[in-house]
Amino acid sequence: xxxxxxxxxxxxxxxxxxxxxxxxxxxxxxxxxxxxxxxxxxxxxxxxxxxxxxxxxxxxxxxxxxxxxxxxxxxxxxxxxxxxxxxxxxxxxxxxxxxxxxxxxxxxxxxxxxxxxxxxxxxxxxxxxxxxxxxxxxxxxxxxxxxxxxxxxxxxxxxxxxxxxxxxxxxxxxxxxxxxxxxxxxxxxxxxxxxxxxxxxxxxxxxxxxxxxxxxxxxxxxxxxxxxxxxxxxxxxxxxxxxxxxxxxxxxxxxxxxxxxxxxxxxxxxxxxxxxxxxxxxxxxxxxxxxxxxxxxxxxxxxxxxxxxxxxxxxxxxxxxxxxxxxxxxxxxxxxxxxxxxxxxxxxxxxxxxxxxxxxxxxxxxxxxxxxxxxxxxxxxxxxxxxxxxxxxxxxxxxxxxxxxxxxxxxxxxxxxxxxxxxxxxxxxxxxxxxxxxxxxxxxxxxxxxxxxxxxxxxxxxxxxxxxxxxxxxxxxxxxxxxxxxxxxxxxxxxxxxxxxxxxxxxxxxxxxxxxxxxxxxxxxxxxxxxxxxxxxxxxxxxxxxxxxxxxxxxxxxxxxxxxxxxxxxxxxxxxxxxxxxxxxxxxxxxxxxxxxxxxxxxxxxxxxxxxxxxxxxxxxxxxxxxxxxxxxxxxxxxxxxxxxxxxxxxxxxxxxxxxxxxxxxxxxxxxxxxxxxxxxxxxxxxxxxxxxxxxxxxxxxxxxxxxxxxxxxxxxxxxxxxxxxxxxxxxxxxxxxxxxxxxxxxxxxxxxxxxxxxxxxxxxxxxxxxxxxxxxxxxxxxxxxxxxxxxxxxxxxxxxxxxxxxxxxxxxxxxxxxxxxxxxxxxxxxxxxxxxxxxxxxxxxxxxxxxxxxxxx
Numbered sequence: 107x108x109x110x111x112x113x114x115x116x117x118x119x120x121x122x123x124x125x126x127x128x129x130x131x132x133x134x135x136x137x138x139x140x141x142x143x144x145x146x147x148x149x150x151x152x153x154x155x156x157x158x159x160x161x162x163x164x165x166x167x168x169x170x171x172x173x174x175x176x177x178x179x180x181x182x183x184x185x186x187x188x189x190x191x192x193x194x195x196x197x198x199x200x201x202x203x204x205x206x207x208x209x210x211x212x213x214x215x216x217x218x219x220x221x222x223x224x225x226x227x228x229x230x231x232x233x234x235x236x237x238x239x240x241x242x243x244x245x246x247x248x249x250x251x252x253x254x255x256x257x258x259x260x261x262x263x264x265x266x267x268x269x270x271x272x273x274x275x276x277x278x279x280x281x282x283x284x285x286x287x288x289x290x291x292x293x294x295x296x297x298x299x300x301x302x303x304x305x306x307x308x309x310x311x312x313x314x315x316x317x318x319x320x321x322x323x324x325x326x327x328x329x330x331x332x333x334x335x336x337x338x339x340x341x342x343x344x345x346x347x348x349x350x351x352x353x354x355x356x357x358x359x360x361x362x363x364x365x366x367x368x369x370x371x372x373x374x375x376x377x378x379x380x381x382x383x384x385x386x387x388x389x390x391x392x393x394x395x396x397x398x399x400x401x402x403x404x405x406x407x408x409x410x411x412x413x414x415x416x417x418x419x420x421x422x423x424x425x426x427x428x429x430x431x432x433x434x435x436x437x438x439x440x441x442x443x444x445x446x447x448x449x450x451x452x453x454x455x456x457x458x459x460x461x462x463x464x465x466x467x468x469x470x471x472x473x474x475x476x477x478x479x480x481x482x483x484x485x486x487x488x489x490x491x492x493x494x495x496x497x498x499x500x501x502x503x504x505x506x507x508x509x510x511x512x513x514x515x516x517x518x519x520x521x522x523x524x525x526x527x528x529x530x531x532x533x534x535x536x537x538x539x540x541x542x543x544x545x546x547x548x549x550x551x552x553x554x555x556x557x558x559x560x561x562x563x564x565x566x567x568x569x570x571x572x573x574x575x576x577x578x579x580x581x582x583x584x585x586x587x588x589x590x591x592x593x594x595x596x597x598x599x600x601x602x603x604x605x606x607x608x609x610x611x612x613x614x615x616x617x618x619x620x621x622x623x624x625x626x627x628x629x630x631x632x633x634x635x636x637x638x639x640x641x642x643x644x645x646x647x648x649x650x651x652x653x654x655x656x657x658x659x660x661x662x663x664x665x666x667x668x669x670x671x672x673x674x675x676x677x678x679x680x681x682x683x684x685x686x687x688x689x690x691x692x693x694x695x696x697x698x699x700x701x702x703x704x705x706x707x708x709x710x711x712x713x714x715x716x717x718x719x720x721x722x723x724x725x726x727x728x729x730x731x732x733x734x735x736x737x738x739x740x741x742x743x744x745x746x747x748x749x750x751x752x753x754x755x756x757x758x759x760x761x762x763x764x765x766x767x768x769x770x771x772x773x774x775x776x777x778x779x780x781x782x783x784x785x786x787x788x789x790x791x792x793x794x795x796x797x798x799x800x801x802x803x804x805x806x807x808x809x810x811x812x813x814x815x816x817x818x819x820x821x822x823x824x825x826x827x828x829x830x831x832x833x834x835x836x837x838x839x840x841x842x843x844x845x846x847x848x849x850x851x852x853x854x855x856x857x858x859x860x861x862x863x864x865x866x867x868x869x870x871x872x873x874x875x876x877x878x879x880x881x882x883x884x885x886x887x888x889x890x891x892x893x894x895x896x897x898x899x900x901x902x903x904x905x906x907x908x909x910x911x912x913x914x915x916x917x918x919x920x921x922x923x924x925x926x927x928x929x930x931x932x933x934x935x936x937x938x939x940x941x942x943x944x945x946x947x948x949x950x951x952x953x954x955x956x957x958x959x960x961x962x963x964x
Contacts, residue, residue, distance in 0.1 A: 137170045137260050140252035148249050149473040152297060154435050155249060156290040157186065157283040163252055164191055164279060171259035172196040173270060179278075180332035183312045186283040188332050191251075193258050193277055195270040198231060205274060206341060209233045213342040213421065214559045215502045216509060227498045232490040233343040235276040236483060237333070237413060240319050242285030242310035244351035245434055246475035251279035253476070254483055272491035276341060281413070282318055282329060285310035293434045296793070303433025307712040307796035313723035315716040317944060322416040323567065323593055325539055326723070326945045333413075338420065338541040344497045345383070345423050346414040347486055349479055352428040355444050357452065358398025358465045359478050360405060360428040361387050365451045366585055367576040368407035371562055372418045373504045377407065379423040379497065383489050387427075390485040396478055398430070398465030403451035408574065409589045410566060419563035420540075421504035423497075427482055435472045442467035450585055505559035512556030515608040518568050522550030524602040525869065528642035528686035529948050533601050535619035537564070545614035553614055567595045568603060570854075573911035583846075590852025590877060592910035593946070597854050597873040600949030625680045628689060634675040635659075635667040635692025638867030641728075641951035642685040643668065646678045647959075648729040651703040653677030658701065658866075658963065659694040666866055668701075669694035681729075703731060704962045707761040709769070710734040712777055712796040717768035717821065717940060724942045724951070730958065735764070737777070740804030743811075757811040763961040764811065765954075766820045768940050771827035775799045805831045813930030817961035819954070822878055825936040832929060835887045836936060839921050840879040848917050852877035853910025857897040857923050863960045864896050864926050864935060867952055872897075873908050874923055875947045880938040881921035896924035896935075896953070924953060926960075933960060 140148045143163050144155055155163070168176045173196055179188040198205060208230035215223055238247030255277060258266065280286045288310050296302050309315035314327060321330045337343060352360065362384030368377065388399050405426055409415060414424025432438050445467055447455045457464055490497065520530050527550075534552040538544045542560050545553040554564055573591045575584040596603045628634070636643055647668055650656050654674025661667050669692050670678065682689050706725060710718050718734075725732045735757075743757045757764065772780045777799040781787050791797065800807075809832065812818050820828045829836055840848060854873040859865050874897065887893050899918040900906055906915045927934040935957040941950040 137256075138166070139256050140249075148252060149476050151437055151471060151473075152302075152435050154245060154290050154293060155252065157248070157280055157286040160248060160252060160279055160286075161187065161189060161283075164189060164255065167191070167255055167259055172199065173259040174255060175199055175202070177336070179336055181328065182282075182284045183328050184284040186287070188283055188329060189279070190336060191255055191275075191277045191279065193255060193270070193275040194231070194273065195267070198271070198274055202274075204229075205231055205233070209342040209344070212344075212498055212502050213505060215505055216559070223499075223502055227495055227502075230498050232273045232345065232494045232497050233276065233341055234273055234345045234347070234486065234490045235278070235337060235341070235343040236347045236349065236486070237278040237281045238349045239279070239286055240281035240348065240413060241316055241350060242282050242289040243306075243434060244431065245286065245289060246351065246429070246432075246472050247349040247479055248280045248286055249472070250349075250476040250479045250483070251277055254480055255279075258487075269487050269491040272494045273487060275487065276336070276343060278333065281333065282311055284312055285318075289434065301791070301793050303436035304790055305792065306714060307792050309714050309716065309719045311719070313719040314944075315714060315719055317716045317720065319413060320411045320589070320944055322413055323410055323540075324944065324946045325536060331539070334539070337417070337422075343422060344501045345379070345425070345486070345490060346417050347425045347427060347483075348413045349483075350426060350428045351431040351475065352404075354431050354438055354440060354470065355446050356430065356449070356455070357400040357403065357461060358396070358430045358470075358474075359391070359400070359482070360403050360426070361391075361399055361401050361482065362425050363401045364405055364407040364426075365402050365588075366406060366578075367574040369410075369418070369566075370574065371566060372407065373421065373507060373562070375500050375504055376418050376421075376423050379500060380425050382493070383423075383425060383486055386489045387482040387485040390488075391478065391481050392463065394481055396481065397463045398461075399463065400452060400461040402460040404428075404449045404588065406450075406585070406588045408587060410593050411589060416563075419566045420560050421501050421508065421562075423500075425486075427479065429475045429478050430470060432470055432472050432475065437469050437471040439469050440467050508559050508561040509557050512561050513607055514557070515555075515611065516557065516606070517553055517555040517608075518564065518603050518605055520552035520554070520601060520603045525639040526600055526641075528640040529599050530601045531686045532642070532948070533595055533599055534617055536595070537567070538617055538619050544617040546617045547612055547614055552617060553612065567593070568605070570594050570597065570909035572909075573851075575911075586849075587851040587911065590910070592852060592854050592875075594854060594873075594909040597908055598875060598947045598949060600869075600872060623683065625683055628675060628679055629691065631691045632672055633691075633693055634670045634672075634689040635661055636670060636682070636687060636689060638666055638668065640687065640867070641948055641955060642687050643867070644728045644730075644951075644955040645685055646670075646682045646687050646689075647701070648703070648731075649678040649681045650674035651701065656701045657694040657698040659692075659698040661692060667692060669698065699963050701959055702962045702964065704762045704958045705760065706730050706732045706958055707735045707757070707764045708732055709764065709766050709774070709800075710736055711769055711773055711799065712737070712792060713769065713773045713779070715767055715769050715773075720942055720945055721765060721767045721821070721954075724945050724954070727945075728951075728955065737798055737800050737804065740800040740807045743807040756814070757807055758814040758816045761811070761816060763817040763819060763958050764808070766818070766824035766827065768822035768824060769827075770823045771830060773799060774824060774827045775801065775805070812932035812934060815931040817933040817935065817957065819935045819937070819957045821937050821942075822880055822940050825880070825882075825938055828934060828936060832934065834891070834927055834929070834934065835885040835893060836925055836927070837883050838880055838938070839883040840881050840917060843879055843914070843917060845879075848879055848914035850876050850878070850912045851910070853912050854908040855899065855906050855912070855918070856908055857899055859897050860895055862894050862896055862926060863963060864924070864953060864956045866956050872949050874939055874950060875943045876923075876939050877943075878939075881918050881923065882925050882936065882938055884922060884925055887927070892928045894926045895922045896926055898922045935960075
């Protein structure tokens, strides 16, 4: 009976199969090209798909093809969905969970035998990550990504199928969706005008603009954290390629090998693999008669902060591609006489061993950029498939070598007993977010072992840097760094740590920074004291000021503390607990000065200052009440007297403190950047509504603001504007020093700190980040003005450099890094450095926070 039923079932299935297949065909989602789907030719002049259109297309591919699946990485800063397309064969995607587990095991092969590794490698696939469009004006890769994805999911040729069988491609079509939308909207708005393809008057990331490519070891931004989680916690790729664009007047495309110097602590297999892949890219491009390819140019192998760079110390081979730019999607014509070198690796524009086929000039379009990128991306896919076994074995080798480089029980101890434990906890949390193994003992000490696959990364983060001085020829200057020369976390965060070898295995538990503890009830006392030794205290103070009273007093030992009344403390208790800030019973002395919630303005120029964005982001994170002020605000305020009851509100009526971020004095005054003598004075104009600086009216308004009791705070180059506009006994002693006599590309220097309200909670010596020719000389002021040197460089500069590289350090001797002055009823604070540099230099955040609190200290 059962056999009869099985036969009948087979007959029915056979009869119904053609019908079912025809229904499936009718219901199938068509596999359209991006141009068909969007209704315009992708890559055509003056045509761009915005991120939301791209997102719709990738979701359509997901619905139509078994070769592509969309993974949501999280939300962007402005709430857009951030996606990654996983592209491979149907069989690989069905086995995705297993392939991810294999990649994880190869990235951390501890405990696995050689035979087990051999079996895993045979079963595994090359995991390749490709990211596009992190810099939003570099828009071609986001368009190319759609075409590449369509080609991979629709091709039926044997070679494409072979590559798909051997490779899992993780394709991020835009690493900055918010910015892609911002740029596309601005471009479309200005099509057909004199400003078509021109620059934006604001940042193309809501906070950090171009610096979103500088955040990859600090992980401050949502987009960075989203992708970092996918790389180092979920997928563990062996290869990582980041697609960029560069200037229009030089070579057409940079492809690895990188330029010197390289960091000698990076495993040599990283460079060999990058060179292998880059060589095949150049080979395939040259076969397609794509001229202007260059390697060993501009982009070195030393700097840590970029997307794929951070992976070098985590055993991932990261490659950078840089293609010459058009004006977004508007073609440009480059005259042959305008082609130039002038950068490391190509001083003159001509044929060289690393640039054998120079582009001869002419029209250059977004379509050209996309074609170069597509050929290079296909070559990457080819090599990843060809070398599947090698790439998987190599990451095992690198991970094992990292583990073997450490002695047994060697690692870093971050003690609980230190002045700034809250920031020490942030450091431990940051390492854990990088998937570094971090442990904690019962006393609260953190322990970071070096015998782990990311051991090289740990050392790179925790130890001082010494920039490798590479010369191409005897007698020549060294090759300058591409970006900064230091990133030593304990120094720039102000955290004590020590590298030790333990004698025995300690009792430890794995540190989980995401674990949320229940909020502890405060004891029933009238007031609480909070130490000033951590910048994390600012979160507590600002939350407290929303509900109660905060005073500045001293504890039993004579150390300054914040004292919060009961209402203020209870409002801030949850914030304090999350930050690791202790609230202890304390009483304010009679007559202690009281704080009120400060009203802070940040100058926002039309020159799209990244330092303005970082400042805005940082103060928001620490819960300061901030607003942006633009040029027109100064013009409006210029004719309004302080405290006026009619005719509008003055700056002093509205704000307690105004911050001028690191913006050149010419840009503040006129909206134009400084031009060196003999340099090109031309600059591309913005539309009329976005031109100019604060002008003479703004200077008058600022002086009136300070004279009436406001506090003006200037960072780095903005200090020179204040020096020029206010009659104060300060000058930049390095303003006329030549670059060949003094250079600091971004290093940590020792400074001595003097006691003042702006330096509350700071130790006597700290590490200060400096990357410009800025150091103050002061003289005795006249009656009615007070000046205080807040921080100064050591007289003996032999011990000045803590991490990085500097030339001409003797010029900092007897010079000041920061100065505070009284001016009328108000105050000036000049910080000759960026105290909030890329939200990385926690140790100098108090210069900003305390300056703001000084403005409202009653």
